[in-house]
Amino acid sequence: MFLMPNQVLDGGLTGIALMINYKTDILLGILTFLLNAPFVIMSWRMLGLRFAGSYLYAMVLLTICTWFLHDVEPVTDDELLSIAFGGILLGIGVGLVIKGGACMDGTELLAMLLNKRLPISVGQIILIINLIIFSVAGFMFGIDRTMLSFLTYIIASKLIDMVETEFNEAKQTIIICNDGAAIAAEIYEKLGRTMTILDARGFISEKKI
8 A cells, every 4th residue: 555654645635646546445546536627627618628628638647657566665764865856846847837838737727726826836836735735634633644645746746836936937137338239249240149228318318327
């Protein structure tokens, strides 16, 4: 079983599926599909067929990979290493999927929709949703498992936001001078960066800057 007292819990709808699987022995893949199905329909109606198709494709791949990796021996037995690198890989993976215009889990879909209405990042919303899920799981598997799992998603949420938004940021430099053409030519020659030259005047003094 995946959810054992000495293991870290998963989050999102997969975490809920794992909890149900632990209690009922229903196949994890079936539970994951059934829990995500309503969200696929929701994404189709709210975000369009293309997004819903990408969501469904990602979900199927996740289910297949989970099934194949279910009984694979762990790379390390160190919980802190598992939490750190698991959180990093999870955050990068989810971030890339969201950045590509899709999602793999209903909680990610909710986070993307809420992000358009609330001043909270996608990673933070996912973290809050998983906090609720882990709080419920804590009663089933112990508070120590919940705390370790939550730590994984703290790391993941930071990576999700970094991959989704910060890598898109661009830097701009404004140079105020009287000989813009000469400076632009030198920067282009030495750095290979093009520039835009604008004429500007002071609002009060009306003098050319």
